[in-house]
Amino acid sequence: MSATPRYRRVVLKVSGEALMGSQGFGIDVSVVDRIAADIAEARALGVEVGVVIGGGNIFRGVAVASKGGDRVTGDHMGMLATVINSLALRTSLVKIGVEAVVLSAIAMPELCESFSQRQATAYMNAGKVVIFAGGTGNPFFTTDSAAALRAAEIGADALFKGTQVDGVYSADPLKTKDAVRYDRLTHERVMREGLRIMDTAAIALARENNIPIIVFSIHEEGGFAAILKGAGRCTIVDDDPADLDAVKA
Numbered sequence: 001m002s003a004t005p006r007y008r009r010v011v012l013k014v015s016g017e018a019l020m021g022s023q024g025f026g027i028d029v030s031v032v033d034r035i036a037a038d039i040a041e042a043r044a045l046g047v048e049v050g051v052v053i054g055g056g057n058i059f060r061g062v063a064v065a066s067k068g069g070d071r072v073t074g075d076h077m078g079m080l081a082t083v084i085n086s087l088a089l090r091t092s093l094v095k096i097g098v099e100a101v102v103l104s105a106i107a108m109p110e111l112c113e114s115f116s117q118r119q120a121t122a123y124m125n126a127g128k129v130v131i132f133a134g135g136t137g138n139p140f141f142t143t144d145s146a147a148a149l150r151a152a153e154i155g156a157d158a159l160f161k162g163t164q165v166d167g168v169y170s171a172d173p174l175k176t177k178d179a180v181r182y183d184r185l186t187h188e189r190v191m192r193e194g195l196r197i198m199d200t201a202a203i204a205l206a207r208e209n210n211i212p213i214i215v216f217s218i219h220e221e222g223g224f225a226a227i228l229k230g231a232g233r234c235t236i237v238d239d240d241p242a243d244l245d246a247v248k249a
Helices: 016-020 029-044 061-066 071-095 117-125 143-153 187-192 200-208 223-228 241-248
Strands: 009-014 048-053 100-104 129-133 158-163 213-217 235-237
Touching: 009 016, 009 029, 009 143, 016 029, 016 071, 029 048, 029 071, 029 223, 048 071, 048 117, 048 143, 071 100, 071 129, 100 117, 117 129, 117 143, 129 143, 143 158, 143 200, 158 223, 187 200, 213 223
Parallel strands: 009 048, 009 158, 048 129, 100 129, 158 213
Antiparallel strands: 213 235
16 A cells, blocks of 8 residues: 555545435435545545535436426526535535535525636645535536536546445446456446446546546545555546556456
8 A cells, every 4th residue: 555645636526325324315414524534534645635426315306307397497406405415515524624615516605606617726726625516507417427527627637436336346236246346447348338337428528538437435434545545445447558458357
C-alpha cells in the first residue's frame, strides 16, 4: 500500500439510496456521518474531493414519468432532492472540521452557491470539498451524467462510483450467485456488454475525457481512502493502453 495517493483530484458519486441506511426512505444521519468521515480520510491524504449525490432516497423523476406524469417536472423535483442530500453531507463534513461548500446547477442563493467551473476549481484548489448539487441542471440527465460532467469540468483524475457492491459484476451479485466479478474493464466493453455501472452518457463522457471510473462499495468503511492508497477492493474502468493486457486476461 502506497502512502502517496494514486489520484490528486477525484469526484465521488454517491447514490441517494446509500444515504437511507437500513431505513426505507430519507436520510440516516449515521450513514452520512460515516461517508463524511471517509471523505475526510481522503482529504487527509492530500486528495482534492468533489462529490455528486443522487436523490433517489427522496424522489425519482422517472417514477413520476412511469405513472403518466410529466418527466420534466419529475426530474426537477429529483434535482431538489439532490440539494437536500448535499446540504446534509455538508453539515456532516463541517461537523468534523472539513471545509465544504455546495454548488448547485440550479440557482437558489438563499441555500447555496450556484455552480461555475471557475468557482468549483478555486474552491478545490483551496482544499475545500465541493459538493455538486442539482444534477446537470437539465431534465433527462441522471446524476451519473452529472458526476462525469463535473469530473471533466474540474479536470479530475478519476471518478469514484460508490455502489451497493464491491465492483462490477456480469450480473447483479445479490440476485445471481454465479455472477462474475471484474477487476478491470474498458469503457468500450462496459458499453458494449451493457454492464450497469452508470448510464451510457456518463460512460461515454468519461471515455472521451480519459477519466477512469473506479467502482467500489460505499458501505465499506475506509474503502475510499484504501483504494486511493492502492489497496482496497474495486473494479477499474480505464482505457489506458498499458492496462489493456490486464483487461483482456
